[in-house]
Amino acid sequence: MDQNNSLPPYAQGLASPQGAMTPGIPIFSPMMPYGTGLTPQPIQSTNSLSILEEQRQQQQQQQQQQQQQQQAAAAAAQQSASQQAPPGAAGQTPQLFHSQTLTTAPLPGTTPLYPSPMTPMTPITPATPASESSGIVPQLQNIVSTVNLGCKLDLKTIALRARNAEYNPKRFAAVIMRIREPRTTALIFSSGKMVCTGAKSEEQSRLAARKYARVVQKLGFPAKFLDFKIQNMVGSCDVKFPIRLEGLVLTHQQFSSYEPELFPGLIYRMIKPRIVLLIFVSGKVVLTGAKVRAEIYEAFENIYPILKGFRKTT
Amino acid sequence: MPGGRRCPDCDSTELVEDSHYSQSQLVCSDCGCVITEGVLTTTFADEGHLREVTYSQSTGENEQVSRSQQRGLRRVRDLCRVLQLPSTFEDTAVAYYQQAYRHSGIRAARLQKKEVLVGCCVLITCRQHNWPLTMGTICTLIYADLDVFSGTYMQIVKLLGLDVPSLCLADLVKTYCSSFRLFQASPSVPAKYVEDKEKMLSRTLQLVELANETWLVTGRHPLPVITAATFLAWQSLQPSGRLTCSLARFCKLANVDLPYPATSRLQELLAVLLQMAEQLAWLQILKLNKRSVVKHIGDLLQHRHTLVRKAFRDGTAEMEACEREVQGQRQGEEEVGDSSLDLPVRKRPASPALLLPPCMLKPPKQLRPTPPVCTVTGDENISDSEIEQYLRTPEEVRDFQRAQAAGQAAKSLPNP
Numbered sequence: 001m002d003q004n005n006s007l008p009p010y011a012q013g014l015a016s017p018q019g020a021m022t023p024g025i026p027i028f029s030p031m032m033p034y035g036t037g038l039t040p041q042p043i044q045s046t047n048s049l050s051i052l053e054e055q056r057q058q059q060q061q062q063q064q065q066q067q068q069q070q071q072a073a074a075a076a077a078q079q080s081a082s083q084q085a086p087p088g089a090a091g092q093t094p095q096l097f098h099s100q101t102l103t104t105a106p107l108p109g110t111t112p113l114y115p116s117p118m119t120p121m122t123p124i125t126p127a128t129p130a131s132e133s134s135g136i137v138p139q140l141q142n143i144v145s146t147v148n149l150g151c152k153l154d155l156k157t158i159a160l161r162a163r164n165a166e167y168n169p170k171r172f173a174a175v176i177m178r179i180r181e182p183r184t185t186a187l188i189f190s191s192g193k194m195v196c197t198g199a200k201s202e203e204q205s206r207l208a209a210r211k212y213a214r215v216v217q218k219l220g221f222p223a224k225f226l227d228f229k230i231q232n233m234v235g236s237c238d239v240k241f242p243i244r245l246e247g248l249v250l251t252h253q254q255f256s257s258y259e260p261e262l263f264p265g266l267i268y269r270m271i272k273p274r275i276v277l278l279i280f281v282s283g284k285v286v287l288t289g290a291k292v293r294a295e296i297y298e299a300f301e302n303i304y305p306i307l308k309g310f311r312k313t314t
Numbered sequence: 315m316p317g318g319r320r321c322p323d324c325d326s327t328e329l330v331e332d333s334h335y336s337q338s339q340l341v342c343s344d345c346g347c348v349i350t351e352g353v354l355t356t357t358f359a360d361e362g363h364l365r366e367v368t369y370s371q372s373t374g375e376n377e378q379v380s381r382s383q384q385r386g387l388r389r390v391r392d393l394c395r396v397l398q399l400p401s402t403f404e405d406t407a408v409a410y411y412q413q414a415y416r417h418s419g420i421r422a423a424r425l426q427k428k429e430v431l432v433g434c435c436v437l438i439t440c441r442q443h444n445w446p447l448t449m450g451t452i453c454t455l456i457y458a459d460l461d462v463f464s465g466t467y468m469q470i471v472k473l474l475g476l477d478v479p480s481l482c483l484a485d486l487v488k489t490y491c492s493s494f495r496l497f498q499a500s501p502s503v504p505a506k507y508v509e510d511k512e513k514m515l516s517r518t519l520q521l522v523e524l525a526n527e528t529w530l531v532t533g534r535h536p537l538p539v540i541t542a543a544t545f546l547a548w549q550s551l552q553p554s555g556r557l558t559c560s561l562a563r564f565c566k567l568a569n570v571d572l573p574y575p576a577t578s579r580l581q582e583l584l585a586v587l588l589q590m591a592e593q594l595a596w597l598q599i600l601k602l603n604k605r606s607v608v609k610h611i612g613d614l615l616q617h618r619h620t621l622v623r624k625a626f627r628d629g630t631a632e633m634e635a636c637e638r639e640v641q642g643q644r645q646g647e648e649e650v651g652d653s654s655l656d657l658p659v660r661k662r663p664a665s666p667a668l669l670l671p672p673c674m675l676k677p678p679k680q681l682r683p684t685p686p687v688c689t690v691t692g693d694e695n696i697s698d699s700e701i702e703q704y705l706r707t708p709e710e711v712r713d714f715q716r717a718q719a720a721g722q723a724a725k726s727l728p729n730p
Binding site for chain 2: 202258260
């Protein structure tokens with residue numbers, strides 16, 4: 001059956017591939033699989049002290065084996081401490097990640113009695129050599145948050161009396177409102193619930209949501225500001241070296257999905273923290289699915305050693 | 315009496331419609347042979363019509379299975395037969411379809427999705443057996459859009475928790491190249507364009523391997539790269555007659571569709587080959603361009619490993635620092651080489667290019683200047699004036715309402 005040629009674009013021969021040939025001969029030599037046995041084990045960053053206790057115990061166990069590494073990590077912690085200070089603005093929910101700005105980092109050269117809370121940030125696996133922080137901080141690009149205004153709204157009135165609103169009930173059952181500072185967009189539903197997107201930080205998102213609520217208030221509705229919650233955070237960064245995506249999908253098959261016929265990037269679903277990363281051949285990484293900022297930083301610190309393993313070294 | 319029929323036993327034409335109790339029969343009046351019988355019952359009786367009863371019909375196995383699932387399973391089997399897949403593939407694909415159907419999300423999905431699911435199951439089976447089948451082929455066979463297909467495919471892989479290996483490039487090259495109609499002379503293919511299949515296959519494989527090594531394949535659809543490589547392989551095997559033939563004409567001759575990105579892949583591949591040519595001593599003097607380098611592809615491929623290593627350097631930032639001294643060393647070597655070859659003074663070959671994917675070699679986009687990082691607490695006071703700017707004045711509201719009413723009136727007016 002020779003129907004090969006009647007098939008339109010990207011279709012290829014339907015004839016069987018040469019049966020005698022051994023299938024699946026890789027015509028490129030795959031990179032040495034990085035760090036066999038490397039499983040990212042980031043510590044879940046929450047506020048609870050019990051987690052800190054757990055980490056302390058874990059650290060103490062490893063301290064016997066990896067005394068030097070901890071000292072090096074402490075030195076690195078100081079470095080990244082100074083780097084993390086700017087983003088750590090007040091008003092953020094205090095995270096493990098930021099708690100180090102409050103505690104004094106141990107002086108280099110002294111063995112800490114208990115390790116500084118910074119060290120959990122770097123992946124604690126035997127394969128990583130003296131865990132160096134990557135020195136790259138993912139930038140937040142988008143925050144999606146929701147808030148309940150607590151009263152039923154008349155979308156027609158809002159669309160009529162507000163300048164920055166658009167409402168097309170046939171297309172979508174919500175008013176789309178935009179404000180200039182911070183530059184954000186909100187979807188306001190007739191039930192009183194609102195979705196705010198486009199902010200670059202948690203505080204900006206909260207401020208923007210409050211401004212939308214104030215606009216709705218001024219339009220005559222008894223709007224409140226209930227249950228403000230950040231639903232999703234998107235960050236991006238650049239590792240500045242090309243990445244062999246075919247190699248990465250071979251070694252991390254359970255987490256990765258790479259379909260060049262569909263999308264040029266590799267979709268990496270990290271389990272802990274639960275973040276989805278889009279990794280591109282140019283070295284740019286997009287991280288999404290986070291509820292808190294620390295998850296993005298943690299996910300990037302987990303993926304960076306894996307990506308470094310795929311950097312071609314001549 | 316019924317026209318044309320003869321008794322099979324005695325060959326007489328005297329056939330009588332007679333009924334035996336409730337069963338009508340056609341009987342030969344001479345020998346009594348029963349020619350045909352009517353249906354004894356009102357239900358469909360396969361035995362009476364001399365048709366074998368299939369296993370799936372006689373057992374109750376299909377009674378448990380819904381009709382749409384049965385239809386889907388039939389389509390999976392048909393698709394496997396159309397693609398001439400081994401029979402084991404069929405069973406695997408059917409098993410995947412049944413497994414998918416157990417999920418309520420799939421059972422309740424639209425028919426379009428169920429049709430696409432058929433293609434997904436077949437594709438997953440082929441991928442797991444390293445059978446090179448592209449999504450484009452499947453989409454044309456099941457008349458689906460690639461975006462609908464991609465959504466269903468990603469969903470089903472996640473739902474069933476399957477490990478789907480990547481498309482096997484080597485096998486895809488072999489299958490795709492074999493589909494080119496260039497291996498025999500025909501009215502549309504002049505003799506000088508006919509090529510030996512084995513030679514073309516091996517050269518295409520080498521070119522695709524080279525493209526893979528130089529970052530031209532990662533992140534891109536594999537097929538246009540293979541098209542470009544096949545074209546270059548074909549041209550280079552007999553450059554004298556074939557340099558005038560363009561890529562589009564080549565695909566038309568070979569009766570293969572030209573994928574859109576293939577032209578840019580071709581340019582990228584030629585650029586890589588030119589970089590490599592600059593490292594070969596006997597090609598440096600020739601001052602090759604993108605057309606003339608084709609004649610020397612054979613040589614370049616023979617030494618491709620060394621040439622790639624020499625022609626490109628690792629494109630990483632930290633290599634930049636030690637790159638200076640390495641360059642100095644290399645230039646020193648070249649000078650030595652020059653004097654020994656006693657070549658006339660010529661332009662020094664350019665310093666090794668960066669071995670990076672094309673997207674990293676383009677000049678960086680002018681990023682929008684990031685707004686100054688202003689510390690926002692989220693609890694600041696919101697001034698009334700700021701909010702007022704977003705509200706319409708009563709006059710504006712009236713004007714807007716008037717405009718809206720006028721617009722509605724204009725719309726409702728019947729067209730003259």
